Each structure stands twice: as C-alpha cells, then as structure tokens.
Amino acid sequence: MTWLGIPADHPFGVATLPYGVFGTPGDPHPRAGVAVGEWIIDLPAAARRLAPELAGAVAGPSLDALLAAGPRVWAEVRARLTTWLTEEVYRDLLAHALVPARDAIMHLPFTVADYVDFYASEQHATNLGRMFRPGQDPLTPNWKHLPIGYHGRAGTVVVSGTEVVRPSGQRRGPDGEITFGPSRRLDIEAELGFVVGAGSTLGRPVDMSRFPEHVFGVCLVNDWSARDIQAWEYVPLGPFLGKSFATSISPWIVPLTALDHARVVPPARTVPLLPYLDDAGAPPWGLDLRLEVRLNGHVVSRPEFAGMYWTGAQMLAHMTANGASLRTGDLYASGTVSGASPDQRGSLIELCWGGEEPVKLPDGSVRTFLEDGDEVVITATAPGPDGAVIGLGAVGGRIGAAR
Numbered sequence: 340m341t342w343l344g345i346p347a348d349h350p351f352g353v354a355t356l357p358y359g360v361f362g363t364p365g366d367p368h369p370r371a372g373v374a375v376g377e378w379i380i381d382l383p384a385a386a387r388r389l390a391p392e393l394a395g396a397v398a399g400p401s402l403d404a405l406l407a408a409g410p411r412v413w414a415e416v417r418a419r420l421t422t423w424l425t426e427e428v429y430r431d432l433l434a435h436a437l438v439p440a441r442d443a444i445m446h447l448p449f450t451v452a453d454y455v456d457f458y459a460s461e462q463h464a465t466n467l468g469r470m471f472r473p474g475q476d477p478l479t480p481n482w483k484h485l486p487i488g489y490h491g492r493a494g495t496v497v498v499s500g501t502e503v504v505r506p507s508g509q510r511r512g513p514d515g516e517i518t519f520g521p522s523r524r525l526d527i528e529a530e531l532g533f534v535v536g537a538g539s540t541l542g543r544p545v546d547m548s549r550f551p552e553h554v555f556g557v558c559l560v561n562d563w564s565a566r567d568i569q570a571w572e573y574v575p576l577g578p579f580l581g582k583s584f585a586t587s588i589s590p591w592i593v594p595l596t597a598l599d600h601a602r603v604v605p606p607a608r609t610v611p612l613l614p615y616l617d618d619a620g621a622p623p624w625g626l627d628l629r630l631e632v633r634l635n636g637h638v639v640s641r642p643e644f645a646g647m648y649w650t651g652a653q654m655l656a657h658m659t660a661n662g663a664s665l666r667t668g669d670l671y672a673s674g675t676v677s678g679a680s681p682d683q684r685g686s687l688i689e690l691c692w693g694g695e696e697p698v699k700l701p702d703g704s705v706r707t708f709l710e711d712g713d714e715v716v717i718t719a720t721a722p723g724p725d726g727a728v729i730g731l732g733a734v735g736g737r738i739g740a741a742r
C-alpha cells in the first residue's frame with residue numbers, strides 16, 4: 340500500500356513503476372521520471388535529496404545512464420522507489436519531486452542503438468505467408484528452428500504521439516505497372532519491444548539465462564508498415580522502406596521484474612531446438628500480456644502475447660549467437676502479436692484479410708488500411724502480485740497526409 344492513495348487496480352500502481360523521460364510546461368528540460376498513479380516522480384530531484392549515491396545513474400536527458408548501469412543498480416533504484424512510496428516517513432520528503440502526470444510532455448525515453456524486429460507469432464507468420472506467398476507453405480522451413488528477424492532503422496523510432504507521415508514509395512499495381520506515390524496500404528503491427536540495458540562483449544554469445552541481466556524492460560511498439568511498398572521491395576533481402584519510415588514506442592518502459600507474475604510457459608515446441616534455444620525446463624519467459632488495438636477509439640483487436648512461439652530470452656540468445664554484441668539502448672521487438680482467433684490479429688492486413696474483408700467500426704465507418712487522420716492506439720496489461728494490474732501504458736500515433 341502506498342500513502343499516495345492509488346486504487347489497487349491502477350495499471351501504474353506501486354507494482355509497476357515504469358520509467359520514462361518527461362518535461363513540463365514550467366520546466367521543459369527532459370529528465371527521467373517514474374509513473375505512479377496520476378503522478379510522475381521526478382527521478383533526479385528525488386535522488387538528489389533521498390539517494391545522492393544514485394543520482395549519477397538517473398541524471399541526464401534520457402534513461403541511457405540508468406540502462407547502462409546494469410541490473411544491480413536497477414534493483415537498487417526500484418527498491419528505493421518502493422520504500423519511498425510505501426513508508427509514510429517519505430511522504431513529505433518526496434512531495435517536492437511529484438509532478439502531475441497530466442502536465443507532462445513525454446520524450447523518447449532512451450537513445451535507440453540498434454533496432455531489430457522479430458517474427459515470433461506463428462499465427463501472424465502463417466497469415467502473412469498465405470497472403471504474401473500464396474501457393475507455398477505459409478511457414479518457411481526455418482520458422483520453427485530459429486526466431487526469424489531483420490534489422491530495422493533505429494533512427495526513425497519515435498515516441499508515442501508523434502505524427503506518422505504517410506510514406507511514399509514504389510509499388511506495383513494490379514496490372515503490373517510500377518509507380519511511385521503515397522502508400523495505399525498503410526498498416527500497423529502491434530508488438531512488444533525489449534529494451535537492452537547492459538551491453539555485451541563482441542565475439543561472446545549471450546546465453547538465454549542471462550536475459551534478465553541484459554534486458555532492462557519492455558515497451559509497446561507499433562511497427563507501421565506500408566504493405567504495397569513492402570510487397571514489391573522485400574524479395575530477396577527483406578523489409579526495407581516499407582517499414583523504415585517510422586516505428587512508434589510507448590513512453591513508459593516497464594521493468595522486467597514488474598512482469599514476474601506474468602511469466603508463463605510458452606507454447607509447446609513442435610520441432611526439437613538446438614541447445615542454445617532449447618528452453619524446455621528452463622525458467623519460462625512466455626508473458627501473459629493482453630493487448631488492445633484501438634482504431635479511432637474503437638477496439639479492433641485483442642491480441643494475447645502468451646501465445647507467442649518464441650520468447651524474448653530466445654530472441655536475445657539468437658541475436659547474439661554469432662558473437663554480435665549488445666549495446667545499451669538496443670531495441671528488439673517481438674514481431675506482430677496475433678492469436679488464433681480473428682479478433683486477435685495484430686495487423687490490419689490480417690483483420691481485413693488483404694482488403695477482402697473490410698473492418699466495420701461501430702461508428703459506421705469501414706476500413707481496410709489506414710486513412711489520413713486515423714489514429715491507432717495500442718495498450719496492454721499484465722497480471723501483477725496480489726491481484727495488482729501491471730500496465731504497459733499506450734503507444735499511439737495519427738496518420739498525416741503524404742508530404
């Protein structure tokens with residue numbers, strides 16, 4: 340219980356304590372904050388007064404120093420925050436560092452080093468395979484042997500709320516004609532992002548068991564995708580301009596430790612895995628996260644992360660299996676979270692089946708792909724201790740007309 344008087348089921352209760360970077364109209368300089376209820380704890384201000392030895396780790400205009408500080412410092416900061424919020428003696432001492440969340444302007448929380456996107460949902464991969472590669476096996480032969488991924492564009496990762504300008508590019512029309520112009524099949528992908536804190540040494544693979552030592556936390560990701568540009572350009576080297584124009588992330592990074600109660604055993608593996616990916620009997624890293632995707636305020640999908648075939652720990656091990664090193668600020672996303680039922684699909688191309696089955700919204704409007712002015716918001720929650728709800732906040736973005 341906290342003296343702040345937050346309802347037990349608040350998604351940003353004391354069991355969550357996510358980290359972000361904020362400014363206020365009165366004090367716009369970006370600084371680290373922790374969301375709790377309807378408040379943000381100004382982390383540098385709190386540390387200066389209550390924990391000067393931690394001030395260096397939470398200083399600066401981003402979370403970069405905290406990410407780099409490593410798991411011992413992450414645990415220490417979180418323990419202090421919990422003490423400050425639950426022990427009455429800190430009420431007056433912390434008061435100066437509390438800022439109303441409604442006043443905050445949120446910034447990109449960390450410097451994105453590399454950005455990798457995986458493809459970990461069997462249902463999504465199957466659905467896309469059917470649409471993009473009709474007549475072939477929807478799952479490629481490698482799919483159950485390794486978590487497929489590609490390197491995306493770190494420099495165009497943007498914070499929730501940033502306008503997404505409709506991309507232009509080459510596309511092939513139904514008659515085979517090649518034209519250049521604004522995408523006509525602009526889509527979303529609802530994903531979970533893993534934020535790397537502590538880096539690793541070049542040449543040394545990172546074992547699955549080291550996942551919590553390197554991954555600081557998670558955020559929500561919308562991997563905006565121009566399906567017409569993608570379909571024409573991606574053979575044989577994979578996604579390029581169809582996805583690099585913008586990738587939105589939620590402003591609050593939920594620490595991995597806040598998801599302890601959400602850990603579940605991932606789906607049964609139907610193909611034997613090589614030792615570096617074999618997680619049978621290992622501490623499970625499936626995550627019971629419930630996502631919601633809203634288009635112009637209407638829920639269009641409720642994907643469940645627990646059904647993802649590959650876990651964040653396996654993705655980390657695979658990403659470094661060749662000796663590639665991790666850097667502070669690396670972001671890797673799960674791939675689109677899609678479930679087995681049609682109302683659990685994490686992209687519009689699946690929800691409208693390539694345009695054949697338009698989605699009807701309760702306000703009478705109909706969508707296949709995104710129109711200018713459309714707004715997409717993805718939220719998620721997970722179970723916490725003692726019935727608490729762990730919120731991941733939201734990632735939202737509105738489509739602006741092509742420039």
Ligand SMILES: O=C(O)/C=C/C(=O)CC(=O)CC(=O)O
Pocket residue numbers: 456457458459460463464467468471528530562564578673674675
């Ligand atoms: O199957 C394909 O050719 C394409 C798949 C995607 O566009 C999905 C992608 O970015 C990975 C993912 O989000 O699962």
Ligand SMILES: [Ca+2]
Pocket residue numbers: 456457528530562674675
């Ligand atoms: Ca994706």
Ligand SMILES: [Mg+2]
Pocket residue numbers: 491561562563564582583584585586
């Ligand atoms: Mg993208």
